[in-house]
Amino acid sequence: MFGDRERIYGTRDAVATVNSHRYFMAASFREAVANRRSVYELSGKSTLSDKDLGELLRFAVKHTPSAYNSQSTRIVLLTGKAHVDLWEIVKQTLRERIRADAFIRTEQKIDTAFASGYGTVLFFEDMSVIAAMQAQFPVYADRFPLWSDQTNAMHQFVIWTMLEDAGMGASLQHYNPLIDDQVKKEWKLPSEWRLIAQMPFGIPTGKPAEKEFEPLDKRIFMFDR
Numbered sequence: 579m580f581g582d583r584e585r586i587y588g589t590r591d592a593v594a595t596v597n598s599h600r601y602f603m604a605a606s607f608r609e610a611v612a613n614r615r616s617v618y619e620l621s622g623k624s625t626l627s628d629k630d631l632g633e634l635l636r637f638a639v640k641h642t643p644s645a646y647n648s649q650s651t652r653i654v655l656l657t658g659k660a661h662v663d664l665w666e667i668v669k670q671t672l673r674e675r676i677r678a679d680a681f682i683r684t685e686q687k688i689d690t691a692f693a694s695g696y697g698t699v700l701f702f703e704d705m706s707v708i709a710a711m712q713a714q715f716p717v718y719a720d721r722f723p724l725w726s727d728q729t730n731a732m733h734q735f736v737i738w739t740m741l742e743d744a745g746m747g748a749s750l751q752h753y754n755p756l757i758d759d760q761v762k763k764e765w766k767l768p769s770e771w772r773l774i775a776q777m778p779f780g781i782p783t784g785k786p787a788e789k790e791f792e793p794l795d796k797r798i799f800m801f802d803r
Contacts, residue, residue: 610739610740610742613742613743614735614739614742615747615789616749616750617747617749617786618690618691618749618784619690619747619783620691620692620694620695620778620781620782621695621696621780621783622694622695622780623696623780623781624697624779624780624781625781628655628657631655631697634741634744635653635699635737637740638736638737642729642732642736643732644732645711645722645725645729646715648707648708648726649707650703650707650708650711650726650730651701651702651703651729651730651733652702652703652704652771653700653702654700654702654765654767655697655699655700656697656699656700656765657696657697658697661693661697661698661778664761664764665688665693665698667761667764668753669688671757672684672753672756675756692749692751692776693778695748695778695779695780696779696780696781697778697779697780698777698778700773700775700777701730701733701774701776702730702772702773702774703727703729704770704771704772705726705770705771705772706768708722708723708726727774734774734777745781746780748778748779750775750776750777751775751777751778752775752776753776754772754773754774754776755773758772758773761773
């Protein structure tokens, strides 16, 4: 599998260990961050085994920071039939809510850009953890939901970057809250979990579109006094 990654992305010259499995990094963290993009042309193949995907997720969840070390993020990996079933839930939910002519385009996008991938990572926040933090720190009670979203976003970024670094493409989708109840029912997940995002991934079959950047001097400011 690592040979496939080298064929797609070139020479790998840095190595990191994820538990007992070897995970070959692309090179530098800077390069991995720069290469992370939204990819909408995905095959149903993976550069990593399901076991290695699990280790990747465990590594990311263990080492990604969270507000007050709340560790409120919950991750669900769907592959095989579960991955297909998720996107059928999405299609059925949207079919009931949008015009038939508009749904034709929506279904095509889902089938070719999301369901066509190898798997999907679901990102949740455990709201029971947030409630406990609010009770423990009442002065900041109104901030914990915001900090929870920020925590989840960091997990999304780390996992997305690691998937790209493993030679796969991914994108971030938000069909929540429309699909929340059905997803939790299908996989018997706790009612306290709030679905934040869905990340379909797989070996890319095409390149991402060119990305435009706003001038950095309008986005970054530095002062020494």
